[in-house]
Amino acid sequence: MKKSAKRLKAYDKIEFDSKEIIEGMSRLKGARRKPTSIALEEELLKELKAIASKRGVPYQVLMRLLIAEGVKRLKDAA
Numbered sequence: 001m002k003k004s005a006k007r008l009k010a011y012d013k014i015e016f017d018s019k020e021i022i023e024g025m026s027r028l029k030g031a032r033r034k035p036t037s038i039a040l041e042e043e044l045l046k047e048l049k050a051i052a053s054k055r056g057v058p059y060q061v062l063m064r065l066l067i068a069e070g071v072k073r074l075k076d077a078a
Contacts, residue, residue: 045059048062048063
């Protein structure tokens with residue numbers, strides 16, 4: 001049986017520094033990004049927005065950070 005990503009214990013250990021995120025956003029301002037679309041369950045989107053709000057960052061930035069961290073972990077595991 002597969003576990004959904006939000007239930008994996010590894011994601012409980014991710015720490016975010018709001019200042020570092022904001023500084024990173026500033027560094028990437030003007031960087032080329034390709035718009036994408038992803039369909040998320042309403043509950044997951046609410047959770048993302050709540051977490052982002054608590055950490056003082058925009059939820060889309062939080063999503064990019066989570067995706068980048070996930071890709072890094074997959075590369076490291078390979």
